[in-house]
Amino acid sequence: xxxxxxxxxxxxxxxxxxxxxxxxxxxxxxxxxxxxxxxxxxxxxxxxxxxxxxxxxxxxxxxxxxxxxxxxxxxxxxxxxxxxxxxxxxxxxxxxxxxxxxxxxxxxxxxxxxxxxxxxxxxxxxxxxxxxxxxxxxxxxxxxxxxxxxxxxxxxxxxxxxxxxxxxxxxxxxxxxxxxxxxxxxxxxxxxxxxxxxxxxxxxxxxxxxxxxxxxxxxxxxxxxxxxxxxxxxxxxxxxxxxxxxxxxxxxxxxxxxxxxxxxxxxxxxxxxxxxxxxxxxxxxxxxxxxxxxxxxxxxxxxxxxxxxxxxxxxxxxxxxxxxxxxxxxxxxxxxxxxxxxxxxxxxxxxxxxxxxxxxxxxxxxxxxxxxxxxxxxxxxxxxxxxxxxxxxxxxxxxxxxx
Amino acid sequence: xxxxxxxxxxxxxxxxxxxxxxxxxxxxxxxxxxxxxxxxxxxxxxxxxxxxxxxxxxxxxxxxxxxxxxxxxxxxxxxxxxxxxxxxxxxxxxxxxxxxxxxxxxxxxxxxxxxxxxxxxxxxxxxxxxxxxxxxxxxxxxxxxxxxxxxxxxxxxxxxxxxxxxxxxxxxxxxxxxxxxxxxxxxxxxxxxxxxxxxxxxxxxxxxxxxxxxxxxxxxxxxxxxxxxxxxxxxxxxxxxxxxxxxxxxxxxxxxxxxxxxxxxxxxxxxxxxxxxxxxxxxxxxxxxxxxxxxxxxxxxxxxxxxxxxxxxxxxxxxxxxxxxxxxxxxxxxxxxxxxxxxxxxxxxxxxxxxxxxxxxxxxxxxxxxxxxxxxxxxxxxxxxxxxxxxxxxxxxxxxxxxxxxx
Numbered sequence: 001x002x003x004x005x006x007x008x009x010x011x012x013x014x015x016x017x018x019x020x021x022x023x024x025x026x027x028x029x030x031x032x033x034x035x036x037x038x039x040x041x042x043x044x045x046x047x048x049x050x051x052x053x054x055x056x057x058x059x060x061x062x063x064x065x066x067x068x069x070x071x072x073x074x075x076x077x078x079x080x081x082x083x084x085x086x087x088x089x090x091x092x093x094x095x096x097x098x099x100x101x102x103x104x105x106x107x108x109x110x111x112x113x114x115x116x117x118x119x120x121x122x123x124x125x126x127x128x129x130x131x132x133x134x135x136x137x138x139x140x141x142x143x144x145x146x147x148x149x150x151x152x153x154x155x156x157x158x159x160x161x162x163x164x165x166x167x168x169x170x171x172x173x174x175x176x177x178x179x180x181x182x183x184x185x186x187x188x189x190x191x192x193x194x195x196x197x198x199x200x201x202x203x204x205x206x207x208x209x210x211x212x213x214x215x216x217x218x219x220x221x222x223x224x225x226x227x228x229x230x231x232x233x234x235x236x237x238x239x240x241x242x243x244x245x246x247x248x249x250x251x252x253x254x255x256x257x258x259x260x261x262x263x264x265x266x267x268x269x270x271x272x273x274x275x276x277x278x279x280x281x282x283x284x285x286x287x288x289x290x291x292x293x294x295x296x297x298x299x300x301x302x303x304x305x306x307x308x309x310x311x312x313x314x315x316x317x318x319x320x321x322x323x324x325x326x327x328x329x330x331x332x333x334x335x336x337x338x339x340x341x342x343x344x345x346x347x348x349x350x351x352x353x354x355x356x357x358x359x360x361x362x363x364x365x366x367x368x369x370x371x372x373x374x375x376x377x378x379x380x381x382x383x384x385x386x387x388x389x390x391x392x393x394x395x396x397x398x399x400x401x402x403x
Numbered sequence: 404x405x406x407x408x409x410x411x412x413x414x415x416x417x418x419x420x421x422x423x424x425x426x427x428x429x430x431x432x433x434x435x436x437x438x439x440x441x442x443x444x445x446x447x448x449x450x451x452x453x454x455x456x457x458x459x460x461x462x463x464x465x466x467x468x469x470x471x472x473x474x475x476x477x478x479x480x481x482x483x484x485x486x487x488x489x490x491x492x493x494x495x496x497x498x499x500x501x502x503x504x505x506x507x508x509x510x511x512x513x514x515x516x517x518x519x520x521x522x523x524x525x526x527x528x529x530x531x532x533x534x535x536x537x538x539x540x541x542x543x544x545x546x547x548x549x550x551x552x553x554x555x556x557x558x559x560x561x562x563x564x565x566x567x568x569x570x571x572x573x574x575x576x577x578x579x580x581x582x583x584x585x586x587x588x589x590x591x592x593x594x595x596x597x598x599x600x601x602x603x604x605x606x607x608x609x610x611x612x613x614x615x616x617x618x619x620x621x622x623x624x625x626x627x628x629x630x631x632x633x634x635x636x637x638x639x640x641x642x643x644x645x646x647x648x649x650x651x652x653x654x655x656x657x658x659x660x661x662x663x664x665x666x667x668x669x670x671x672x673x674x675x676x677x678x679x680x681x682x683x684x685x686x687x688x689x690x691x692x693x694x695x696x697x698x699x700x701x702x703x704x705x706x707x708x709x710x711x712x713x714x715x716x717x718x719x720x721x722x723x724x725x726x727x728x729x730x731x732x733x734x735x736x737x738x739x740x741x742x743x744x745x746x747x748x749x750x751x752x753x754x755x756x757x758x759x760x761x762x763x764x765x766x767x768x769x770x771x772x773x774x775x776x777x778x779x780x781x782x783x784x785x786x787x788x789x790x791x792x793x794x795x796x797x798x799x800x801x802x803x804x805x806x807x808x809x810x
Contacts, residue, residue, distance in 0.1 A: 046691040046718035047734035061741045098655035
């Protein structure tokens with residue numbers, strides 16, 4: 001008999017150190033049930049979800065433990081749980097669940113609640129999660145942009161041929177967006193700081209992990225195999241960045257192969273657009289702007305936009321046809337997908353209008369900028385935040401010797 | 404007393420019990436069985452609860468009760484074709500298969516010796532082969548050879564005809580339609596093991612060393628394909644590790660969404676049998692919950708004390724075949740560790756599925772007959788109405804026999 005993972009004695013020891021008294025958060029249970037469209041209490045804790053998940057680690061795997069924490073209303077443990085961010089929501093667990101309790105959906109709901117919990121200010125997340133708050137959340141970037149245009153005195157100028165920089169001068173554009181990006185980064189830093197603190201606290205409270213970092217190494221069998229070099233945080237960040245860029249984890253999903261492709265299209269599209277934007281700023285400063293249609297940078301930009309649109313359409317289509325099978329979708333999911341789709345589509349319309357000299361382009365451009373502000377300003381508070389939270393959670397997981 | 408005539412469909416242990424009980428209080432019973440022998444699933448067990456004796460002794464008592472009571476008639480290799488009428492007056496057509504070997508057979512076995520055709524031995528769930536002319540098992544009742552119609556070459560061969568000294572073989576025999584009237588009807592149609600091939604992740608059928616619990620019973624039985632030796636079917640060697648996977652398909656919406664209630668006890672029994680027979684063996688039982696009730700709980704203690712057996716809470720949802728080796732994957736829930744266990748032999752505890760899935764009679768969501776909704780005069784007993792173990796089945800069968808004559 002060969003147990004590849006761990007000897008029975010070690011497991012027995014672990015079993016004994018895992019008991020404690022818990023108090024349920026009833027409101028939290030109700031909310032998870034509603035958001036995930038799952039009958040949480042029907043979960044019989046068989047662990048089939050854990051077995052079929054190719055991303056779940058060997059020690060303290062997910063999502064079985066999250067299912068019982070959720071059913072028992074253990075919000076504190078769940079928002080401090082980095083494991084929910086290791087899930088890429090491919091739906092393997094949901095489609096194989098013998099009780100139909102949709103662990104994948106439950107984890108999605110937990111992630112959305114984690115973003116809400118750590119966001120600073122957190123009311124922004126609450127607003128962004130409600131469709132009827134949309135007028136308010138859209139009005140904020142609208143007002144800011146109009147204020148900038150009024151200050152620049154270009155609100156009514158519509159020169160012919162179409163020249164967007166006449167409407168929104170580059171200096172203003174770049175500086176206002178730099179401030180915007182700074183605001184966003186401040187928001188992220190605050191959120192992530194409390195997220196990291198929460199995870200550290202949860203890690204210490206998890207019952208079977210010792211108090212100080214040094215003793216972790218002595219007791220954890222996985223940790224002891226790691227070298228000092230591998231625990232350096234810079235190394236870890238580099239490793240996680242490589243992993244996320246390669247989209248490696250996504251490929252392990254079995255139920256939903258298209259998801260990997262679609263997500264990769266959107267993700268790489270975004271990466272390409274960020275690079276293109278840097279070039280564009282550079283060329284605007286050097287005075288050669290807008291770039292000709294056949295400029296390589298411009299071609300890459302257009303292809304990247306196309307890739308995002310196609311990827312998004314696949315994701316949206318899958319959510320529409322698969323509904324409950326793999327993921328339940330609420331406003332939090334939809335607003336994220338649709339805002340990005342609108343962002344890219346209005347970008348294309350703006351470009352097209354300039355090429356054919358259609359004055360409607362000014363309106364498209366305005367629309368495009370408003371959505372741009374919406375997406376970037378609210379990044380830490382919408383589903384967009386998953387990027388940052390996942391990154392940080394993966395760094396944390398490696399730092400604590402999970403993988 | 405007005406004698407009532409009851410039709411009992413299915414000659415397993417419950418059908419036999421119902422028929423005998425009815426006859427012993429003075430009424431008449433006809434037991435119809437589709438196989439060439441009676442005794443059903445119980446004769447295929449190596450041992451059965453509660454006393455863990457081989458089925459032979461219990462069956463022998465029942466066979467004797469049948470022999471000694473002229474009011475029980477049995478009709479093997481026969482199926483109910485149609486029925487009409489109502490309580491007190493059911494007109495039933497029974498199709499008796501062609502009787503290629505009749506009651507003159509003395510079970511001398513010469514026909515099987517000369518028979519050139521081999522067939523899957525259905526008594527052993529196809530784990531080995533036997534001849535087209537065969538004795539289903541050494542305690543067959545009626546004790547007679549039989550010929551598998553679908554395998555027999557009939558008049559192209561005729562070898563058995565030449566060696567039979569008792570004029571017991573007639574290869575031209577035709578099926579026969581029997582019409583009878585009954586006062587009431589009891590369905591004792593029993594169960595079939597759930598088809599483990601439906602559970603894709605368990606890879607049943609893709610590797611010879613993945614077997615089901617009913618197949619394990621045959622390997623463990625002295626009259627089984629290996630004369631009671633527990634082996635790895637792939638190379639006939641003794642397994643060093645055996646993994647039992649509980650709820651293979653049971654308690655699963657996509658397969659059997661109910662608990663069959665008997666598989667846990669059965670696997671515990673199997674583990675003890677294997678531990679005793681093999682001595683040097685590591686046995687792991689992966690379970691969701693150990694549903695061992697009543698007196699079987701003492702049995703669980705016995706298993707827990709066995710040094711060869713480890714009970715692990717966690718559903719083994721996946722068997723990986725890698726390099727022709729079997730790896731069972733599960734989360735050991737009590738320690739929170741994902742385990743991957745290499746195993747020589749894997750036994751899937753498949754659940755009880757009612758045999759009468761296609762009948763038009765009123766059924767519950769899972770296909771078990773609903774006694775409350777059946778037409779007056781028709782009853783379902785034991786595993787036709789719910790998953791039960793042998794002793795509970797017998798209690799149910801006895802109760803139903805009373806209903807069948809008192810209505």
